Amino acid sequence: MARLSGWFTRHPLWVLVIPLGLVAYFVYGGLLWNFWVSVSDWRGLVPSYSFRGFDHYARLFSDPVFWTSLKNTAILFFTIPLCILLGLGVAVLLDQGLLGSTVFRNLYLLPFALSFVVTGTIWAWMYNPTSGIINTLLRSIGLGALQGTWHTSQRTVMGSIILALVWQFSGYAALVLLAGIRSVPEVQIKAAMLEGASKFRIYRKIVFPQLRGAIATTIVVVMMYALRSFDFIWVLTGGGPGYASHTLPIMMYKEAFQATRFAYGSAIASVLLVLVLLILVPYLYRTYRRGK
Amino acid sequence: MRRSALVRGLLYLGLLLLTVFYLLPLWGALTTSLKTDAEVDTTNPLSFPQRPTFEPYGAAFSYLRRPLLNSLLITLGGTLGSVALGAMCGYVLANFRFKYDNLVFLLITVGIFLPFQAILIPLFQTIRSLGLYDSVLGLILAHTAYGIPMCTLMFRVFYGELPSSLVKQALTDGSGPWRTYLKVVLPSTKIATVTVLIFQFTSIWNELLFGLVIGGPRSMPATVALNNLAGTLAAQWNVQMAGSMLLAIPVLLLYIFLGRYLIRGYMAGSVTAT
Amino acid sequence: MAEVKVADLRVTYNRGRTVAADDVSFEVTDGEFCILLGPSGCGKTTVLHSIAGLIRPDRGEVRIGDQVVTSVEGGVYVRPQDRNVAMVFQEYALYPNLTVWGNLAFPLEARGMRKAEVRKKVSEVAELLGITELLKRRPAQLSGGQRQRVALGRALVRDPSVFLLDEPLGNLDAKLRVQVRFELKRIQKQLKATMIYVTHDQTEAMTMGDRIVLMKDGKLVQVGPPRELYEEPRNLFVAGFVGMPPINLLHCTVVSSADGLLLDAGEIKLPAPETKREKLSPGMRLVVGIRPADIAWEGEGIPLEVALEGVEPMGDSVIVHGSLGSIGLTAKWALPEIQESDRVKFVLNPEKLHLFDPGSGARI
Numbered sequence: 001m002a003r004l005s006g007w008f009t010r011h012p013l014w015v016l017v018i019p020l021g022l023v024a025y026f027v028y029g030g031l032l033w034n035f036w037v038s039v040s041d042w043r044g045l046v047p048s049y050s051f052r053g054f055d056h057y058a059r060l061f062s063d064p065v066f067w068t069s070l071k072n073t074a075i076l077f078f079t080i081p082l083c084i085l086l087g088l089g090v091a092v093l094l095d096q097g098l099l100g101s102t103v104f105r106n107l108y109l110l111p112f113a114l115s116f117v118v119t120g121t122i123w124a125w126m127y128n129p130t131s132g133i134i135n136t137l138l139r140s141i142g143l144g145a146l147q148g149t150w151h152t153s154q155r156t157v158m159g160s161i162i163l164a165l166v167w168q169f170s171g172y173a174a175l176v177l178l179a180g181i182r183s184v185p186e187v188q189i190k191a192a193m194l195e196g197a198s199k200f201r202i203y204r205k206i207v208f209p210q211l212r213g214a215i216a217t218t219i220v221v222v223m224m225y226a227l228r229s230f231d232f233i234w235v236l237t238g239g240g241p242g243y244a245s246h247t248l249p250i251m252m253y254k255e256a257f258q259a260t261r262f263a264y265g266s267a268i269a270s271v272l273l274v275l276v277l278l279i280l281v282p283y284l285y286r287t288y289r290r291g292k
Numbered sequence: 293m294r295r296s297a298l299v300r301g302l303l304y305l306g307l308l309l310l311t312v313f314y315l316l317p318l319w320g321a322l323t324t325s326l327k328t329d330a331e332v333d334t335t336n337p338l339s340f341p342q343r344p345t346f347e348p349y350g351a352a353f354s355y356l357r358r359p360l361l362n363s364l365l366i367t368l369g370g371t372l373g374s375v376a377l378g379a380m381c382g383y384v385l386a387n388f389r390f391k392y393d394n395l396v397f398l399l400i401t402v403g404i405f406l407p408f409q410a411i412l413i414p415l416f417q418t419i420r421s422l423g424l425y426d427s428v429l430g431l432i433l434a435h436t437a438y439g440i441p442m443c444t445l446m447f448r449v450f451y452g453e454l455p456s457s458l459v460k461q462a463l464t465d466g467s468g469p470w471r472t473y474l475k476v477v478l479p480s481t482k483i484a485t486v487t488v489l490i491f492q493f494t495s496i497w498n499e500l501l502f503g504l505v506i507g508g509p510r511s512m513p514a515t516v517a518l519n520n521l522a523g524t525l526a527a528q529w530n531v532q533m534a535g536s537m538l539l540a541i542p543v544l545l546l547y548i549f550l551g552r553y554l555i556r557g558y559m560a561g562s563v564t565a566t
Numbered sequence: 567m568a569e570v571k572v573a574d575l576r577v578t579y580n581r582g583r584t585v586a587a588d589d590v591s592f593e594v595t596d597g598e599f600c601i602l603l604g605p606s607g608c609g610k611t612t613v614l615h616s617i618a619g620l621i622r623p624d625r626g627e628v629r630i631g632d633q634v635v636t637s638v639e640g641g642v643y644v645r646p647q648d649r650n651v652a653m654v655f656q657e658y659a660l661y662p663n664l665t666v667w668g669n670l671a672f673p674l675e676a677r678g679m680r681k682a683e684v685r686k687k688v689s690e691v692a693e694l695l696g697i698t699e700l701l702k703r704r705p706a707q708l709s710g711g712q713r714q715r716v717a718l719g720r721a722l723v724r725d726p727s728v729f730l731l732d733e734p735l736g737n738l739d740a741k742l743r744v745q746v747r748f749e750l751k752r753i754q755k756q757l758k759a760t761m762i763y764v765t766h767d768q769t770e771a772m773t774m775g776d777r778i779v780l781m782k783d784g785k786l787v788q789v790g791p792p793r794e795l796y797e798e799p800r801n802l803f804v805a806g807f808v809g810m811p812p813i814n815l816l817h818c819t820v821v822s823s824a825d826g827l828l829l830d831a832g833e834i835k836l837p838a839p840e841t842k843r844e845k846l847s848p849g850m851r852l853v854v855g856i857r858p859a860d861i862a863w864e865g866e867g868i869p870l871e872v873a874l875e876g877v878e879p880m881g882d883s884v885i886v887h888g889s890l891g892s893i894g895l896t897a898k899w900a901l902p903e904i905q906e907s908d909r910v911k912f913v914l915n916p917e918k919l920h921l922f923d924p925g926s927g928a929r930i
């Protein structure tokens with residue numbers, strides 16, 4: 001330890017070599033390598049790196065499955081406003097100073113802590129047409145007509161996924177938004193109350209406008225989950241029925257690791273990366289500038 | 293401000309309805325996991341079993357035993373690795389100024405938002421050429437590497453909350469950076485360390501994709517195994533729910549006993565925006 | 567405008583562990599400028615918030631005009647928004663997301679005032695406070711003093727029965743402070759407004775208040791016009807808190823001599839004031855207070871030759887520090903200049919001495 005300490009004193013930055021090396025190799029090296037694969041002709045289990053140019057990208061844009069996946073990825077974004085609206089409602093309810101509010105908050109957040117594999121399995125059972133909770137409940141309250149085949153039908157599969165994701169994420173949105181609401185100084189609320197503003201008006205005019213940061217956080221986090229939404233969909237539907245719930249991550253996985261079309265898979269991954277960067281760069285740029 | 297009993301009652305009703313919304317699926321999973329095969333088909337999925345049985349748990353456990361052990365090893369290894377390395381980055385980035393320090397931080401944080409598909413094939417190749425395909429060690433390596441960004445971010449946030457005079461004082465007192473870290477920073481940020489440990493533990497425990505791609509029959513983590521179980525035993529919901537519960541139990545325990553820290557982790561993870 | 571009556575108020579925090587106000591009763595008449603004065607942490611804000619209804623007291627009653635707005639015993643509690651009081655908060659409480667205009671308009675819009683009227687009112691008040699050029703800015707782009715004026719403006723745009731002002735000038739620089747103080751007083755006179763004004767600055771209290779309510783540790787110490795607190799402080803705390811520079815305090819023993827009773831402070835012996843004579847007896851211990859302004863440089867009285875320790879010119883007056891052995895004395899003279907010398911004459915008037923009991927601090 002003593003010798004290590006002396007060494008570190010002289011070169012404090014060297015300690016970063018291992019973690020930075022890992023990140024450089026696995027993240028940035030990986031991204032470059034992936035791009036390289038996407039312009040190669042690698043098919044099958046044996047790697048091959050002969051240059052094929054942008055053929056795979058061209059093929060991608062004429063592949064209807066790609067457009068379906070892209071569309072579904074975009075549809076998943078509906079999760080965001082739903083999470084924020086529900087989360088905001090929940091946060092306001094939790095902000096009413098009722099006894100036990102923290103307990104309720106923690107209960108609502110519980111689904112967020114669970115693995116997508118667990119929630120995916122549970123929702124598959126919830127949506128099960130014959131013995132699932134949802135249809136059973138609908139039958140028992142006399143709304144049997146509304147029974148559906150949920151995640152196994154082309155028409156309703158994306159809606160079913162979004163509903164489950166809202167269930168899993170909205171507690172998180174509520175947590176972040178509640179923290180935002182609580183960070184508004186109490187004296188502002190008191191002043192507004194004294195000045196005759198109704199509760200509704202106080203939230204709308206004073207509190208909500210100050211939640212920009214919290215809402216931005218929620219949007220980015222939920223969006224990143226949606227863009228990377230592999231685990232949950234994989235477990236719930238496997239991308240089916242047919243291609244109805246294919247998203248870019250699902251399509252990529254199937255192309256690369258099931259069909260062993262590695263080059264084609266990495267082209268899909270590159271497109272996904274560009275989409276993520278389009279969303280991420282402005283956001284990170286802001287953070288970076290603030291850091292400076 | 294005091295409200296009328298009616299308004300309070302309505303607010304509580306709202307809270308209770310939300311509780312039902314968020315917990316109903318979990319409650320259903322629990323009751324089903326305690327039912328016999330016969331009861332699953334004949335009773336309401338939400339009703340509590342007449343004669344609770346642990347048979348489904350036995351069945352699920354016999355299938356998940358090895359994967360659960362794998363998951364435990366992978367999670368412990370990946371958590372320790374990523375937390376230790378992330379803590380170093382966080383410490384240096386929070387306390388020492390050097391050229392391009394902000395850029396380094398930015399480049400690391402990008403890793404948090406990385407869509408894993410974009411590095412999946414290179415990861416697969418790397419692990420294969422290291423001879424670590426289908427090994428617990430390979431999965432530990434992957435989780436360590438891809439856990440560093442999040443850990444770095446969280447530690448930088450937490451270490452940044454320490455009064456900077458504390459570290460500066462120690463450094464000017466002649467304590468080296470490493471000694472300062474062990475003697476000053478680490479002891480005064482125990483909660484932060486616990487927070488990141490728990491956060492990483494749950495993230496790695498819950499993860500599916502890496503296990504699917506670089507794990508195999510020997511090193512399969514429980515998430516992959518549960519998914520396979522669902523595929524093979526499509527009808528036996530009680531066993532599937534028991535398996536889900538087995539997978540959820542460690543996280544639930546952490547959530548119940550150390551939820552405070554986990555929630556702090558969720559908040560810190562989102563701190564970049566606020 | 568209305569009068570305010572606070573009776574037997576008691577407020578506690580932390581489930582009764584911190585008593586922030588106890589046994590507080592006072593009245594503010596219609597159109598009066600009342601100062602709530604006291605050292606930091608004595609419970610001024612607490613009392614003010616209780617009047618506004620932002621705090622529910624543990625005991626007591628608050629009346630605004632002829633309406634009881636809080637009565638713990640009577641089970642009455644009128645919501646803050648229904649009390650028609652305007653308040654300037656110690657922390658400003660500006661809304662960061664609204665512009666200055668939005669901040670000033672907020673109380674009016676909240677009560678559903680018509681747009682044109684809002685515009686008129688806001689520009690009037692902005693004009694009055696000299697913040698017209700700032701109307702488009704947000705609070706974060708304002709200096710401390712500017713923020714404070716916006717906070718003040720937000721109270722002034724309304725037409726309340728009572729103004730509650732919590733250290734509204736705390737962050738202004740000296741010049742602005744005098745100016746706004748003057749403005750505020752003028753506005754108050756013009757509107758015949760009832761104002762309750764919190765401060766811990768006794769100069770502010772003395773110059774602005776029609777009446778002062780002086781608090782310490784959550785209790786009232788003395789209530790009265792500024793002159794009364796200055797000339798007849800009820801106890802040592804009041805004597806020490808009110809008056810600038812602070813009162814001189816000497817520890818004395820009463821001794822009898824050929825000329826009657828003397829107050830013996832060691833180096834200084836003073837004849838006991840005629841009016842207090844029957845309350846004194848030899849051997850009694852006392853604290854004697856002498857206002858610096860009651861020490862003259864000439865005329866009738868007891869002359870003392872003191873060593874000159876220092877002189878602080880204040881422009882229109884000078885503060886002279888002198889000493890006699892171990893006793894230090896401060897005098898305030900309206901003399902613009904004082905000759906440099908190392909000895910100076912202090913003339914004390916025995917009838918202007920304040921006597922206090924050293925144990926209880928009470929005035930004798």
Ligand SMILES: Nc1ncnc2c1ncn2[C@@H]1O[C@H](COP(=O)(O)OP(=O)(O)OP(=O)(O)O)[C@@H](O)[C@H]1O
Binds near residue numbers: 585607609613
């Ligand atoms: N919300 C609170 N919880 C607990 N104690 C409080 C709270 N607010 C005030 N106190 C305590 O009550 C006492 C009176 O506080 P208050 O704010 O009324 O004082 P103040 O006279 O306004 O002081 P200052 O001049 O510093 O503003 C103080 O001892 C303070 O610590």
Ligand SMILES: [Mg+2]
Binds near residue numbers: 611612656
């Ligand atoms: Mg105060």
